[in-house]
Amino acid sequence: MSNRISNGWPPPGMLPRTEGPLDLQLLRTFLAVHRSGSFTAAAQLLRLSQPTVTTQIRSLERRLGHALFERLPRGVAPTPDANDLAVRVAGPLDALETVAFGDGAEPGSVQTAPLRLAGPAELLGERVLPLLSPLVSEGRLRLRVSTGLADDLLEELRAGRHDLVLSTIRPRGRSLLTEPLMDEEFVLVAAPVWAERIGLSRVRRQGCAALCEVPLVTYADDLPIARRYWRHVFGARLTRSAELTVPDLRSVTAAVAHGAGMTVLPRYLCERELLDGSLVALLEPEDPPFNTVYLARRPGATDNPHLDLVRSRLTVAARAW
Numbered sequence: 001m002s003n004r005i006s007n008g009w010p011p012p013g014m015l016p017r018t019e020g021p022l023d024l025q026l027l028r029t030f031l032a033v034h035r036s037g038s039f040t041a042a043a044q045l046l047r048l049s050q051p052t053v054t055t056q057i058r059s060l061e062r063r064l065g066h067a068l069f070e071r072l073p074r075g076v077a078p079t080p081d082a083n084d085l086a087v088r089v090a091g092p093l094d095a096l097e098t099v100a101f102g103d104g105a106e107p108g109s110v111q112t113a114p115l116r117l118a119g120p121a122e123l124l125g126e127r128v129l130p131l132l133s134p135l136v137s138e139g140r141l142r143l144r145v146s147t148g149l150a151d152d153l154l155e156e157l158r159a160g161r162h163d164l165v166l167s168t169i170r171p172r173g174r175s176l177l178t179e180p181l182m183d184e185e186f187v188l189v190a191a192p193v194w195a196e197r198i199g200l201s202r203v204r205r206q207g208c209a210a211l212c213e214v215p216l217v218t219y220a221d222d223l224p225i226a227r228r229y230w231r232h233v234f235g236a237r238l239t240r241s242a243e244l245t246v247p248d249l250r251s252v253t254a255a256v257a258h259g260a261g262m263t264v265l266p267r268y269l270c271e272r273e274l275l276d277g278s279l280v281a282l283l284e285p286e287d288p289p290f291n292t293v294y295l296a297r298r299p300g301a302t303d304n305p306h307l308d309l310v311r312s313r314l315t316v317a318a319r320a321w
Helices: 024-036 039-046 050-064 080-101 121-137 150-158 192-198 200-211 224-234 249-257 267-276 305-320
Strands: 069-071 076-078 115-119 143-147 164-167 177-190 262-266 290-297
Touching: 024 039, 024 050, 024 080, 039 050, 076 080, 115 121, 115 150, 115 305, 121 143, 121 164, 121 249, 121 267, 121 305, 150 164, 150 290, 164 305, 177 192, 177 224, 177 267, 177 305, 192 200, 200 224, 224 262, 249 262, 249 267, 262 267, 290 305
Parallel strands: 115 143, 115 164
Antiparallel strands: 069 076, 164 290, 177 262, 177 290
16 A cells, blocks of 8 residues: 555656756745644644645655655655755754844854753753753753643644654654653652651552552642552552642652652652652552653754754763663
8 A cells, every 4th residue: 555645646656857946945845844744734834825835845846856755644754865855954944044033143154053852841850951051051052942741742843843852652653753761760759757657568568558548649630640650569540539739740749748648750850859858768669660751853853963962962861860
């Protein structure tokens, strides 16, 4: 079954090559489709109609003599030729727009566009930004950082709003390149006052039955991390609701450290509190639950030296995370 777009486009076989001056707008449209993985998303980014985007991609394919995209159930996938073209043109076009639209650049200068990095606020604050800040101070890196939920950030990545996303879920489909970065371990914690009141030995003996009297603190009403912990460690379904929800794991950590109740946190986020005794692990199972964090990017967007530098630093540092 062919994945080519129906209705005769792209036509089978080699497209007839056309000559003449190349309109940079065609490359700009191509890059928007390549980065967003969708003609519709590219049209929205460029403030063009979808038929105009389609016409411009057809024109570029005729100019180059080969097809650039194949249709997927959602959006399009670049061909190998498209990936090669994106690698060649992305840097120059981004630099040209930086100069043209002034993002801090002096007239006549060519300055690498800032890297648009996104991910969970807690992971960025605890791990990523402390790692990358020295590069910023040395003038080797320019960053624009966004935070949000994984599903939203991945959709924005496909739409070209980010260059690199740290995602706590694995992206689906072929429109993004994905590599595992680190595994985050989840730990059940409470303040010492609760640990003493319950008794850690009782938790080891009775499991979740020993925790019924402890208020539950989470970052969302559907209790995603806690439900996973209960299922993985206790082999039980978590049916209770939270006494306190706050949509920021750092705030959850602070509330629990001050006695609000218990919660489940990534270990990296509460390492300091576990070391200084303001939090206590209520259980240390032999097989704790883990979650993989991924680095996601669009195909072909690897020519930006900031992207290569950040990926390299993150992958090396994450070995110790």
